[in-house]
Amino acid sequence: MSVPHGWDTVTVTRAPVVNDRGTGVRDWANATVTTVAGCNVQPSSTSREFGDRVLQTRDAWTLFAPASCGIEAGDRIGFDGRQFEVDGQPQPHRSPTGRIDHVTCQLVEWRG
Numbered sequence: 031m032s033v034p035h036g037w038d039t040v041t042v043t044r045a046p047v048v049n050d051r052g053t054g055v056r057d058w059a060n061a062t063v064t065t066v067a068g069c070n071v072q073p074s075s076t077s078r079e080f081g082d083r084v085l086q087t088r089d090a091w092t093l094f095a096p097a098s099c100g101i102e103a104g105d106r107i108g109f110d111g112r113q114f115e116v117d118g119q120p121q122p123h124r125s126p127t128g129r130i131d132h133v134t135c136q137l138v139e140w141r142g
Contacts, residue, residue: 036070041108097131
């Protein structure tokens with residue numbers, strides 16, 4: 031049995047991929063939401079960028095979740111009233127004893 035990495039609870043929103051004119055796109059109108067407890071969510075970086083004459087802010091966070099969380103690339107993570115996107119693939123970390131197995135996910139939120 032693994033130990034929790036924290037006291038945070040997050041929501042995981044997953045949308046099915048549908049075919050839109052030959053391209054796979056997420057159907058957020060038909061997304062499912064699950065809850066994952068035993069997490070730890072920490073800020074990792076922030077940046078500001080000018081793109082197309084618009085100022086954008088990018089906040090990056092790291093999610094430490096139980097190994098059984100089932101989070102996938104493309105999911106959205108809700109935490110503390112904010113909505114993040116999973117940036118890249120979740121990374122499993124295995125411990126020799128199994129007690130501290132966990133998954134880390136890089137999260138990103140764009141504003142502006």
